[in-house]
Amino acid sequence: MGATGMGQDLVSRWRRGLALLFGALLLAACATPQMEAQWRDPQAGARSMQDKPVLVVCRGLELTLERICEDRLAADVQAIGLRVLRTEPPREGVDAAQTAEALLEAARAARAQAVLAMRLEWSGAAMVSPSGGTVGVGVGGGRGGWGGGTSGAIGITLPLGGYGPALASGTSLTDVATGKVIWSGRARGSGAVGAPAQVGELSQVTTEALRATGLF
Numbered sequence: 001m002g003a004t005g006m007g008q009d010l011v012s013r014w015r016r017g018l019a020l021l022f023g024a025l026l027l028a029a030c031a032t033p034q035m036e037a038q039w040r041d042p043q044a045g046a047r048s049m050q051d052k053p054v055l056v057v058c059r060g061l062e063l064t065l066e067r068i069c070e071d072r073l074a075a076d077v078q079a080i081g082l083r084v085l086r087t088e089p090p091r092e093g094v095d096a097a098q099t100a101e102a103l104l105e106a107a108r109a110a111r112a113q114a115v116l117a118m119r120l121e122w123s124g125a126a127m128v129s130p131s132g133g134t135v136g137v138g139v140g141g142g143r144g145g146w147g148g149g150t151s152g153a154i155g156i157t158l159p160l161g162g163y164g165p166a167l168a169s170g171t172s173l174t175d176v177a178t179g180k181v182i183w184s185g186r187a188r189g190s191g192a193v194g195a196p197a198q199v200g201e202l203s204q205v206t207t208e209a210l211r212a213t214g215l216f
Contacts, residue, residue, distance in 0.1 A: 031192045033201035035209050036168075038185035049173070049182065049215040053083045055112035057103065060120035061195075069199045073118055076207040081216050085112045100174075107176045114182070115174045118206065120199070123168035123188050166191035167198040171206050173215075185209050 056077065058069030070086070078084045087110040107115045167189040173182045187205045189198030210216070 031190045033190045033198070033205050034188060035205050036186045036188055038209055039183065040213050040215075041180070041182045044182045044215060046214045047216065049114060050081070051083060052113040053085050053111065054114045054116050054173075055085045055087060055103075055107040055110055056116050058118045058120060061122075065120060065195060065199060068196050069118060069120060069203065072200050072203040073116070073207070076203045077116065077210065080207060080211045082116075085110050100179075104174070104176055104179055113176050115176060116171065117174070118169050118171040118202070120202070121168050121170075123166040123191075164191055164194070167195060167202060169202040169206065173210070183210065183213055183215065 054077070056070055056074045058066045058073060060066070074084045074086060087106060103115055103117065107113075169187050169189075170184070171187070172184040174180065175182055185206060187202045187209075189201045191198070193201075
């Protein structure tokens with residue numbers, strides 16, 4: 001093999017190795033439950049929510065997952081020092097504003113001073129397949145870039161095994177007296193386990209994020 005052929009072979013191996021590494025990192029990221037974003041009211045002082053009774057509620061998807069979510073979230077946040085209240089909050093209203101107000105009314109009736117509400121949904125951004133499909137990773141050798149159909153481009157298909165769609169959650173902590181959101185966060189499950197187990201993942205990462213706020 002000449003010097004030119006050896007050089008092309010080294011470049012091809014480098015590209016293939018890069019694509020495999022990228023694919024492995026992609027799958028690892030998809031299989032890790034994590035907080036994607038969060039926000040805290042800068043005017044909320046440290047431990048401003050300490051000892052306040054908090055109504056915990058989950059919504060979205062279907063009733064069974066909601067109940068599993070409420071049980072797990074209540075247990076997790078109670079473990080970090082929140083005073084948890086449980087009640088049967090209203091179902092979905094006509095619009096988001098009416099639903100939020102009805103939830104605050106339910107919290108007042110239960111004598112809660114804050115509402116911790118989590119909404120569940122399927123994540124449309126999950127790079128996984130519920131049927132054990134594949135992810136294709138391409139590296140272009142010139143014009144076309146990633147996945148381009150140019151000369152020198154390679155494509156690698158990575159099996160996903162038992163990976164399924166990922167659950168996501170949006171959670172808010174609202175002060176009942178003012179109706180003001182104090183903290184909010186969005187989390188994504190791993191997609192590597194079933195929906196009930198992903199609910200536990202979302203509860204855990206959300207609770208850890210709440211612990212770090214210093215509000216309690």
